Amino acid sequence: MITNIQSELKDTLLEIIDLNKYFSIRSNIIDILRFKTPKKIKVIDNINLKLCKGEILVVAGESGSGKTTLAKLIMRSIQSDSGKIIFDDRDITNIKGKELLKLRSGIQMIFQDPYSSLDPRMKIFDIIKEPLEVHKKKISKKELIDCVNFALKKVNLDPDEVSSKYPHMLSGGQRQRVSFARALVIKPTLIIADEPVSMLDVSIRFQILDLMKKLKDEENVSFLYITHDLSTSQYVGDNIIIIYRGQIIEQGNIHEVLSHPLHPYTKALISAIPQFNDFQEIKIKNEIESSSNCGCKFLNKCLYSSEECKNSEPTLIEANRSHFIRCYNYESI
Ligand SMILES: Nc1ncnc2c1ncn2[C@@H]1O[C@H](COP(=O)(O)OP(=O)(O)OP(=O)(O)O)[C@@H](O)[C@H]1O
Ligand SMILES: [Mg+2]
Structure with missing residues (x-):
């Protein structure tokens, strides 16, 4: 918790x-006629x-x-x-x-x-x-x-x-x-x-x-x-x-x-705000989101992904006191 x-x-x-x-x-309609589960x-x-x-x-x-x-x-x-x-x-x-x-x-x-x-x-x-x-x-x-x-x-x-x-x-x-x-x-x-x-x-x-x-x-x-x-x-x-x-x-x-945003997604959101423009600009890839069941949900959009991100989903971990992050590579980004 x-x-x-x-x-x-x-x-x-x-x-x-x-x-x-x-x-x-x-x-x-075809799926319905075939009684396929939605x-x-x-x-x-x-x-x-x-x-x-x-x-x-x-x-x-x-x-x-x-x-x-x-x-x-x-x-x-x-x-x-x-x-x-x-x-x-x-x-x-x-x-x-x-x-x-x-x-x-x-x-x-x-x-x-x-x-x-x-x-x-x-x-x-x-x-x-x-x-x-x-x-x-x-x-x-x-x-x-x-x-x-x-x-x-x-x-x-x-x-x-x-x-x-x-x-x-x-x-x-x-x-x-x-x-x-x-x-x-x-x-x-x-x-x-x-x-x-x-x-x-x-x-x-x-x-x-x-x-x-x-x-x-x-x-x-x-x-x-x-x-x-x-x-x-x-x-x-x-x-x-x-x-x-x-x-x-x-x-x-x-x-x-x-x-001090840690996730590449948060960093990208913040660097796009004019008031926060002293932040280094972080870009995200213009790809369709990953539909894979394993791995990080942000994988396809991330420029910093590693092999680990493809194979298993990161959990939310405490990076600092009262600051939680779901990313394997946040320390190197
Ligand atoms: N009743 C529904 N049936 C099927 N899918 C739904 C239903 N309500 C929401 N969704 C889907 O759930 C996802 C989340 O929708 P939600 O409305 O919670 O997003 P949001 O973060 O509030 O977006 P926005 O900032 O545009 O308001 C979307 O992909 C949406 O299409
Ligand atoms: Mg909404």
Whole structure:
């Protein structure tokens, strides 16, 4: 099991143990007629992680690496094939019905697109009060108004100004604040924010990231912040995991990983960011990803691979304290 300094000092809120998820690739008509079993691809590959109370854990990786799938597995909107998800000391891997509904008041999700994630026919007040009606059935009308106003103020929106508006009357940044208020209103301990700023103007991005920091400090909310933008991740994150094809390839304290990346993939991602351009440029090969079952998943793209990388898959090892890496040759790159 992977631990780091922070998780030794703080309480663990979320722990994922050996999590795996496969998706079936839809068969063509001939395969169906021949009763051929559909092919499966492993989208989440033996993921282990810990997120502590009051921590912002960044999950970064290229498109299709499995970030959203990981979020859906934690939210339990899809079921894992194996592994365990422990939230607040409870095994939530297989919970159903009322227990699952209760879990959703502890974990909330914010989506990438603030334009489609809010119901255009509902006023802002009704959008924010909805989770309260679902999760807190005995709440009085006065309490309900107070909770909605509190959530709106927390995200720096004026209740008198926005409550009676519809989503189309707000800017993108204001809409994303409404998404945060909606998540916040039932006082979750964990918010999974899946690319919450990628559709927003650069000037507004930092306002939303500041909001995440504020909620972490004032409300002790933990965040799983999913992004492919490493340049903003350092601004809010405490720890980071880098995912490549469903596998954690590097993990650790965010400042340590971004200032001393060890995996060639992380190095290539970082050297492509203008703010980090004092890094030596690391290139990756423009090849199709390896479909082999043995060996490193990054093999075909790596310029530094050795015989060992072809024959067996590297495991995640601790290179330095609180810095983990999945690469045989990281010391020589
Ligand atoms: N329901 C599904 N059925 C089959 N394959 C799926 C399904 N959902 C996701 N996938 C596949 O799983 C892989 C991971 O998808 P996922 O959406 O988790 O990636 P991501 O890292 O969030 O990408 P992005 O940065 O583009 O949002 C992709 O190859 C995708 O095609
Ligand atoms: Mg995604």
